[in-house]
Amino acid sequence: MRLLYITECVPNRDPVFGDGSSMIPYEILRNLPADVAVTLLTYSGPVGLPDEVRSRCEAAQVLTPRSRKAALVRSFAGLDGVGKHERATAEAISTAARLSARSDATLIHGPHALFLARHVRGPVVLQTVDPWSIRTGMDTAIAPRFLRPAYRLRERRTLQAEHRLPARARLLTVGAKDALEWSQRLGRPVRSIPNGAEQARRDAARQAGPVVCFVGSLNYGPNIDSAKVLISTIAPLVWEQVPDARFVIAGRRPGPEVLALAGPRVDVLANVPSVLDVFQSADVAAFPDEHGVGIRNSVREALAAGLAVVATPVAAREQDPHPLLTIEQDTGRFARHVVDRLRGTRPGPAGRDAEAVRTWQTVTQEYLAELRSAIHPGSAGLPLGSSPA
Incomplete structure (x- = not known):
């Protein structure tokens, strides 16, 4: 498979600037099988492209986003917000169109990069950690009361932008409940692929004190x-x-x-x-x-x-x-x-403390299944709003 992977920021696990949006593509790239030829298209920021990411990709292009000041005058909220306008440059649009035409499928990660779905050619899968309209709904709930009308307007604008995502795109998010709610809001299938974790043994040597x-x-x-x-x-x-x-x-x-x-x-x-x-x-x-x-x-x-x-x-x-x-x-x-x-009066059941966990290798295989389903629409994908076992 020739895969174009577009990410809204450099895939990384940086302890200062890394987050969920950078972690997922980092782990996916590390665990993709060798028969997937990856072209990475991403945006520069406070973290440089890690060597392990660069070496995994056949090609990697790091775009320069628009300045935040210039983006502010164009933006309002959500998918039409500052993050999107920082990335919505003519170079990004033309590069995504050109590289996607050479690829079997395109995977776009992050809400601020989803606008590129309208410009890529061929099969496309869109992934966001949290559906942005749901995330802005949470922001509304915890905002000061006098700001809530503006936040509710932000929610509506975000949902309108999500409705404009191409009908041919397959939509993915992390949580099963979010997938179901987002599917109902948009009236189209959304699938859940939860993140992974790596199992590790606890060190017997511990610090003194509880x-x-x-x-x-x-x-x-x-x-x-x-x-x-x-x-x-x-x-x-x-x-x-x-x-x-x-x-x-x-x-x-x-x-x-x-x-x-x-x-x-x-x-x-x-x-x-x-x-x-x-x-x-x-x-x-x-x-x-x-x-x-x-x-x-x-x-x-x-x-x-x-x-x-x-x-x-x-x-x-x-x-x-x-x-x-x-x-x-x-x-x-x-x-x-x-x-x-x-x-220590409530330990876990003997022998069960280190139960098997969902790994990033498993997660990556589920992403690949969605990409194959995008390439071959008749193939089986995950059920609506589902979370794989």
Whole structure:
């Protein structure tokens, strides 16, 4: 297969600037079989093209986006927002059309690059971590009341842009619930392909003292709220029972609100090179999320690392049952579950802590199945709104 892979940013796992939108294409490229010839078309940014990505591609072209100032005067919101207008250059449009004509199929990743679907030739598959109209709906729900009319207008504009996506394009997202809701909004099939995680053994050598961790992008509104709830509401209840418990908040680019949470029993770790190190030094991961869309990668990654997790239903959305996963909405009971894990009074069933996880190799094969279905429309794809087992 000759594949044109268009991504809205350089595929990477950078601890500072990487995110879900850069992680997925990075992992897909690493796991594509050798018989897929890849041409990568992406956009420059704070992270350069990793050597392992460049070496996997037959060709890679990194475009220069329009300046943010110039994009602002063209934009309003969503798929018509700043991110799209930064990337909607004449060079990007002509290059996508030219390279797609030479390819068997095109895979476009990220909401800010989906506009190129109208310009590519041949079979096309579109993927976005979170459907943008659903994401803007979450933003509306947590916005200050006086801003909500503007946010609702942003939602409508975003949905209108999504309705203009080509009918021939196959649509993919991560969460099954998001896929079903997006399908209903657009009146067309949408399929869910959840992310993967790599299983890792927990190191027997641990830091002294009980440790609770929270991992996530710390410049993302729902994660900021979760970290504040963990330290201001959950931690005091835990400290009543385990006074020496230490809380570790780890993730990329923490802002002032998160940095202010640091204290004698609270560590804020910015831009950690490996979240696995954080998971291996903790006794339990706690995710008291109140908002969010899609599937929380850090919950899946903690479980894959063999770490016990206590999570609200929002944080554990669409996670498969697991012996190390406790789901709890009530704040008091949530804190008690954390205490039980710290005291070791509630271990996972013997021999089941390191259950098999969904791997990126499996995820990549499901993307390939969608690309083949785009090339041969009569072939079987995933059921509407489905999430593969």
